[in-house]
Amino acid sequence: MKETPLANAAFWAARRGNLTLLRLLLNHGTTLLMVASYAGHIDCVKELVLQGADINLQRESGTTALFFAAQQGHNNVVRFLFEFGASTEFRTKDGGTALLAASQYGHMQVVETLLKHGANIHDQLYDGATALFLAAQGGYLDVIRLLLSSGAKVNQPRQDGTAPLWIASQMGHSEVVRVMLLRGAERDAARHDGTTALLKAANKGYNDVIKELLKFSPTLGILKNGTSALHAAVLSGNIKTVALLLEAGADPALRNKANELPAELTKNEHILRLLRSKEGHRKS
Template sequence: MCRMSFKKETPLANAAFWAARRGNLALLKLLLNSGRVDVDCRDSHGTTLLMVAAYAGHIDCVRELVLQGADINLQRESGTTALFFAAQQGHNDVVRFLFGFGASTEFRTKDGGTALLAASQYGHMQVVETLLKHGANIHDQLYDGATALFLAAQGGYLDVIRLLLASGAKVNQPRQDGTAPLWIASQMGHSEVVRVMLLRGADRDAARNNGTSALHAAVLSGNIKTVALLLEAGADPSLRNKANELPAELTKNERILRLLRSKEGPRKS
């Protein structure tokens, strides 16, 4: 969702940002103690020293900056915070430390991103667990409607998906374009994710706004195991998308075609 920039404004700030990025605690302390570098100095994108240290996972530098008075909840121009960057990169020790000094899970990026969404998108299960324990909203969504569960399903992060579902995530919550977590997992060929979601009540025939079902997506991806799981769960091979295409019309894979044909006829309840 966001990337770090390291453009600096002055030679001393340049040195401080370098120290924070590389984890050079001695140099960072020297510069801060000189009184010539503000602990909350920013680059041209609003990035702070704390954000840089959190992104890199240098817990000693993070601790020094916080103890010297760094504002934990400052936002970059993109809306990102130190907590967001630590969560995105999977630095659970940094995330826990920041919570101890008042980090908030409520700040959003320009696309609606939160620390929980970032951690879920990159499969950082321990960070997701920590965030949820500290009040992160399981129902956070990007402005396009993607939830933490959707992002984890897209990446195929099964442990994160199980944690989110156990914490109350809605298995059928779609993006604004109608794409549900099951659909995106089917498209990506994450068959174990598909299996778990079906067991947790995912709508086997939920379609995007264009009428394309999870079975259409699985057929297009060419993942025979995903196709088989959906069919075994009762997905309907006779459903057409808005282009009037059947799933079987989207592939020349003989094994997948045989599977689909074996399920043709009256739909099983």
């Protein structure tokens, strides 16, 4: 490797064991401005820009200096780049933008700055994931509140039908689930595979999420995919989850698409007693 500023920086990254920075430096098309923006060195960013660095230059993957600054949460760098004409419109090969990157990593101040400078609240990765979806996946409540108040669509799904509420439930983010439900999230929105937020939370045993969902009376019966949240809870072996669903009115006499009762999916005596007790109450 020739002795250039980038080569020297790569040597330093390798010596310090900074693998992420090393990969960035070795990637074709990376500039010193991108490296300085990624690292958050505002003085270096200023000097490079004043020396004529191309702010909106994209490397092969489509990333720019603004993307890296946003991804790493360096709000002072983001603000400075905007002063010299940085654009929010450039996309990476997977459709990523600075706003999507900042939302994915929970950088509230950066998200706010990007929106003030014209970033599109409806940006989506090519798989359909929005800024709100990515923030919901990470559980970043402050970012979620900001995006919703800025016009983000609470029910906008990814291409596979996964809605922000579904992904928040699957990840166990109960506070995010609560906020989204209060802001109009569809409680029974299903992915293309037929699973709902409640079924995923039941499968994972996320009882705090389940409690929030139950406040909005989600479907407890058999879903389009042929099973129920109770079947999923029994199968996962979480006693507290089973108890929660039964208390909410889940029917232990329902059969799934394989004609199985929930009780036929477990040998756990505690769960079986719960199911029998509920069946007894129903008969009496």
